[in-house]
Amino acid sequence: MAFIFFRLLSPFLGSLIFSAHSSLEGRPVHQLIFSSVLGFGSIYHALFGPDTFEESFIFFHYLFYFGGVYDTWALRGDVRQITNLTLSQSVIFGYLQKYSFGGEGWIVSVD
Known part of the structure; x- marks a missing residue:
């Protein structure tokens, strides 16, 4: 605001x-x-x-329960469905490692 x-x-x-x-x-x-x-x-x-x-x-609990996440980058800020949730620690910490050591992407990257 x-x-x-x-x-x-x-x-x-x-x-x-x-x-x-x-x-x-x-x-x-x-x-x-x-x-x-x-x-x-x-x-x-x-x-x-x-x-x-x-x-x-x-x-927000209602949205998360049905697999939705509010996406501010969507066309009108829609709720998008999460179909493939990644819980692998190597993938999650791989994003941080890629950022810390000069890889592509910013703080969080998307494959």
Whole structure:
């Protein structure tokens, strides 16, 4: 939500805020703003998240029970079915090893 807010304001405040530099090791001001938003978000979810977790967990448990995972990269953020679940530790840790030692892919890769 905060990211959308800053994206909407960036055309208006672009040269004023986002290109200015702070005195803290030459870091741009927008990094300080975004890190403070993330910090406040983590505090908010730590305090108010457990209260709403039980309400939303039923929905996600329903999706996982039927083999679905919410995919944000889908066309409209659809729930996709998992047909071939990998529980092999060599495959899972192979992704991390491939990332750590300069292989292709990022943190997680897909075959």
